[in-house]
Amino acid sequence: MSHLLVSVFEQQVYLSFESPSMGTVVMQDGEGFGGNASVLNGTGYNAQFGWLANGFVSIPPGSGVFVRRVAGSPWIDVYSESGYEPILGTDGSDALWQWDGTMTHNWFATGVHGMHRVEYEVFVGDSVGNPLDGWTGGTIALGFEYGRPLRTLGERPAGSIGAVTPAGGSLLPLGLALLGAPRRRR
Numbered sequence: 001m002s003h004l005l006v007s008v009f010e011q012q013v014y015l016s017f018e019s020p021s022m023g024t025v026v027m028q029d030g031e032g033f034g035g036n037a038s039v040l041n042g043t044g045y046n047a048q049f050g051w052l053a054n055g056f057v058s059i060p061p062g063s064g065v066f067v068r069r070v071a072g073s074p075w076i077d078v079y080s081e082s083g084y085e086p087i088l089g090t091d092g093s094d095a096l097w098q099w100d101g102t103m104t105h106n107w108f109a110t111g112v113h114g115m116h117r118v119e120y121e122v123f124v125g126d127s128v129g130n131p132l133d134g135w136t137g138g139t140i141a142l143g144f145e146y147g148r149p150l151r152t153l154g155e156r157p158a159g160s161i162g163a164v165t166p167a168g169g170s171l172l173p174l175g176l177a178l179l180g181a182p183r184r185r186r
Contacts, residue, residue: 024143
């Protein structure tokens with residue numbers, strides 16, 4: 001579990017990780033889910049990130065705590081914890097999600113291998129999600145790793161002798177430049 005701690009102090013929202021080393025989680029391959037959970041089939045998924053109140057969260061009557069995506073990978077989908085409904089803009093859902101203040105582990109999913117990062121803003125808003133005047137929101141970035149990262153130029157695969165070279169002849173300009181370079185005489 002990687003709890004996202006939500007604190008409210010003097011009309012400002014503060015966000016932190018309960019365990020900072022858990023800012024990036026590994027996604028598992030989704031297969032064999034039935035019912036509403038079948039939205040996870042064929043994706044990498046993870047529900048380790050959990051929203052959690054850090055102490056007492058006191059907000060004005062008639063207001064709520066809202067979450068919205070502000071930046072990051074467009075390939076991360078989000079589904080509600082128990083009903084697997086799309087939230088936070090997934091599949092055309094509302095871009096705002098109202099957190100109810102209880103520990104909540106939504107489902108994050110992607111069909112794209114690699115490293116992903118998504119940043120969320122959390123703020124106190126009125127009954128329809130408009131930020132309250134005089135209140136300051138906070139942001140938090142979540143990291144996801146799905147599948148083995150691609151090798152980088154020069155990295156050697158296990159058991160190989162030579163270095164990995166890019167495809168498509170992209171070393172040709174480098175080779176031509178080296179041929180035309182002045183040579184040092186002995």
